[in-house]
Amino acid sequence: MSALVLALAVNGLVWGLIIALIALGLSIIFGLLDIINVAHGDFFMLGTVVVLVLTVSTGSYWLALALVPLIGFAVGLVLERLIIRPTIRQASLTIVTTFGLSMMLQEGVRATYGAQPRRMAAPIEGTIPLFGIDYDVYRIFAAAFAALCLVAFFVFLTRTKLGTWIRAVRHDPETATALGVPVTRICAITFGLGTAMALLGGAIAAPITTVEFRTGVDILPFCFMAVIIGGLGNLQGTVAAAVLLAVFEGLVTSVTDPTIARIVSLGLMSVVLLVRPHGLFSGATR
Amino acid sequence: MAKRPTKFRPTKTASNDKSTGGLTxxxxxxxxxxxxxxxxxxxxxxxxxxxxxxxxxxxxxxxxxxxxxxxxxxxxxxxxxxxxxxxxxxxxxxxxxxxxxxxxxxxxxxxxxxxxxxxxxxxxxxxxxxxxxxxxxxxxxxxxxxxxxxxxxxxxxxxATEATGEKGTRYSFRTGTDTYGLAAAGAPWAYENLGKTWTIISPDYAWGHSHYKEHKAVIEKLGGKVHDPIYVPLDAKDLVPYLARIPQDTQVLFSVFFGALSIAFYTQAKSMGLEKTMRMYSVSGTIEAIAPADLKGAAEGVYIVENFPRMLKYKDDAFHKEYNKLVGTDDVHAREIGSDKVNAKSxxxxxxxxxxxxxxxxxxxxxxxxxxxxxxxxxxxxxxxxxSLGFAQGAKTLRKEDHSGMIDCYISRIENDEFQVKKKVTKEEMAAMLPPRYDFSKEAL
Missing domain, CATH: 3.40.50.2300 (Response regulator)
Structure with missing residues (x-):
């Protein structure tokens, strides 16, 4: 029993790191642009589809993995200009806009790529014994790579001029404008970065999960839970909350039904909102 | 019943247009x-x-x-x-x-x-x-x-067996199989040939619950053991927490999934090497509209109960061949001619x-x-x-009492990405194993 608890806790950590990458994208979009991006899960889905298509066409998963965030960034820039910018800083309106975008993305993929779910073979095969179960080696790689991407993002955010501008616009857009920061361009870049993270998360998760036009629907609630528990717009808090939630669910799952585990997670979120309405880590950064 | 007044019908129809929809x-x-x-x-x-x-x-x-x-x-x-x-x-x-x-x-x-x-x-x-x-x-x-x-x-x-069972009515019919029929078709054979200790893993909704209930009844009647079911939420992406709960003494892992969850199940079960310690058994729904080749070996060796053999050679007649042509699928993998879509053939x-x-x-x-x-x-x-061409799946009876189709079923094993039939269960055998549990024919109309 204790071995199962440990195995599921480790699996929770692994899955949590992948989700954290996706949730972080959601969080920076909300934090900077006040956009409640209902289509974020579909960006994740787009990442799974694009990486599969690129892997099949180029014959290399690794090349596809390198290209996906670039494509995601470009897609984000285009969508920001065409769909997001006209509704920016009107949170309620962005829900409607991104909900429409979500349906367009899903049905667009269904109409072009098809409704058939597909499997993507893992680029790294094999298992290692982990607390009594045979654990997929690729998952270990995926978690490590996701962690590396998270670290790289925070380095970018704190150690580069562009990162400083993004933080400045998040903190006080009017003052940033007065100081010559190109706010409109920063907003577009931020949306592009958030989109790129979701697509990258999809590219990493594709060999673990399923490639299908509805894959993103189910990932979104977990990401929102992480963003809410971590503190709306709080980037480090979002990452910490995603990992904590996944580990917590893994631990609860080891002693009870997985459905109960999700109910407990939702209950936990409700308690956090009651006790700390701004999230567990509110005030840590902004 | 009074005749309804004739009125304008805005929806396009198959007789003049392939697409259909509501008022636009x-x-x-x-x-x-x-x-x-x-x-x-x-x-x-x-x-x-x-x-x-x-x-x-x-x-x-x-x-x-x-x-x-x-x-x-x-x-x-x-x-x-x-x-x-x-x-x-x-x-x-x-x-x-x-x-x-x-x-x-x-x-x-x-x-x-x-x-x-x-x-x-x-x-x-x-x-x-x-x-x-x-x-x-x-x-x-x-x-x-x-x-x-x-x-x-x-x-x-x-x-779900309830459609022609406890929730069925005089107006409800089904030409295909239900979970009651699939359990009768496959479970006794699987019990004899694959193992006597079973675990059932399925989605947490009507179809999975229905399969658990019907299969548990058959296996326990035969003297086997069925562990508590493992129900997976429909929104699950990571199945490891569920797969890790499968008891070690399981001999037959009976999985019931559809669509994306099927892919996730086969992929993740394979990555954990479950097929090395237990036999994998399922029903056609789990691999419907999916080609084993697209699972890249993850479904190899799985036993599946089919309602209509995916390969023409296991019901090799002119009607089946013509049917495949009419619906535009090939005779081996049931893929759509000219695309990689796979017919949900069963x-x-x-x-x-x-x-x-x-x-x-x-x-x-x-x-x-x-x-x-x-x-x-x-x-x-x-x-x-x-x-006939109209009933290319084969001869069948729509039973009077419970409005259920009595059809031939096939137990197949996936070998080299093809569905190889191991046993055919005839409609007569099915009827003998499936006494009607409801009689809708006595309900007033």
Whole structure:
């Protein structure tokens, strides 16, 4: 029993790191642009589809993995200009806009790529014994790579001029404008970065999960839970909350039904909102 | 029953257009413009409309309640394609009792609430006299009360046994198998040949629960042991927490999934090496619309109960061959000709054959209008369907008491990405193993 608890806790950590990458994208979009991006899960889905298509066409998963965030960034820039910018800083309106975008993305993929779910073979095969179960080696790689991407993002955010501008616009857009920061361009870049993270998360998760036009629907609630528990717009808090939630669910799952585990997670979120309405880590950064 | 007033029917139909849908802005404008033209005295236009109306009133409208979008879209594509193929064959052959078959399709969105609403639309707005229905267990179970309330024959194509069991009615039929039938077809063989200690892992909804209940009953009756079920939420992406709970002494892992969850299950079970310690057993729904080759070895060695062999050679006759041509699939992998889509073959045949079953019952009963439905229902109860182009899956009986199809089933093993049949369970064997548990034929209409 204790071995199962440990195995599921480790699996929770692994899955949590992948989700954290996706949730972080959601969080920076909300934090900077006040956009409640209902289509974020579909960006994740787009990442799974694009990486599969690129892997099949180029014959290399690794090349596809390198290209996906670039494509995601470009897609984000285009969508920001065409769909997001006209509704920016009107949170309620962005829900409607991104909900429409979500349906367009899903049905667009269904109409072009098809409704058939597909499997993507893992680029790294094999298992290692982990607390009594045979654990997929690729998952270990995926978690490590996701962690590396998270670290790289925070380095970018704190150690580069562009990162400083993004933080400045998040903190006080009017003052940033007065100081010559190109706010409109920063907003577009931020949306592009958030989109790129979701697509990258999809590219990493594709060999673990399923490639299908509805894959993103189910990932979104977990990401929102992480963003809410971590503190709306709080980037480090979002990452910490995603990992904590996944580990917590893994631990609860080891002693009870997985459905109960999700109910407990939702209950936990409700308690956090009651006790700390701004999230567990509110005030840590902004 | 009073005859309903004739009114404009805005939905496109299979007889003149492959796409179908509800009232659109374009339909509305067309109607408005036509009305304006008629009002201004355009005699020719009016005469043409009257002619079209006369033609439409002579046709028989059958509704197709189909999953074109949502989680079952990869199956629904094939149900739609098969129903359209049957419509063409029937109309090319002179229609039903000399009247044109008009197929009207509504998308259930793979959603029970939307499905029930769309069913009302089919019956009330499109005036469908009969319905060939949903393959989504949740949708069909939500729809049967609606069909019954509206006194309309509804063919379920999904597997939850309740559709022709505790939630069945005089109006509810199913030509295919249900979980009761699938358990009878496959579980005794699997018990003898694969193992006696079972664990069932399935989605946490009607279809999975129904499979657990029926299989547990069969295995325990045979003297086997069935562990507590492992139910997976429909939104699960990571199945490791569920797979890790499978008891070590499991000899047969019976999985029941569909669509994306199937892929996730096979992928993650394979990555954990479960097939090394237990036999993998399942039903066709788990790998429906999926080619084993696309799973890249993850489904190799899995045993599957099929309702219609994916490979032509295991029901090698001219009807099966012609059917494959009509629905545009190859004879080995059931892939669509010219694409990589895979036919949901063990289920989609029902959307094809149900139209022929209705044709047979309508013609046998002399049905003319809605008030003659009783005759059709009585003709369907106990309907014998001969192996033919209309019933390419094979000869079958629609049992009088529980309105369930008694059909041949096949237990196959996936070997080198192909479904190799290991045992055929005949419809006579099925009927012997499946005593009717309900008798709807005694219900008043």
């Amino acid at each position: 802005r374009r339909n509305f404008l067309e109607v408005a413009l036509a009305g304006g033209a008629a009002a201004s005295g355009a005699y020719i236009s009016l005469a043409r409309d009257m002619s079209a109306f006369a033609q439409a009133s002579g046709s028989i409208v059958i509704g197709h309640h189909c999953e074109l979008t949502g989680g079952f879209a990869s199956w629904g594509y094939w149900h739609n394609k098969c129903a359209l193929a049957a419509t063409k064959v029937i109309n090319d052959g002179g229609g039903i009792a000399g009247r044109k078959l008009e197929l009207v399709t509504e998308d259930t969105e793979s959603n029970p609430a939307a499905g029930a609403r769309k069913l009302r639309s089919l019956i009330q707005r499109n005036r469908a006299s009969f319905i060939t229905g949903s393959v989504h267990s949740g949708v069909m179970l939500a729809s049967i009360p609606v069909a019954t309330e509206m006194k309309t024959v509804y063919f379920s194509t999904g597997e 289920h989609s045949w029902q959307s094809y054959e149900n139209l022929f079953a209705l044709k047979q019952a309508i013609e046998a009963s002399g049905w003319k209008q809605k008030s003659d439905d009783k005759g059709v229902i009585e003709a369907l109860e106990g309907l014998q369907m001969a192996n």
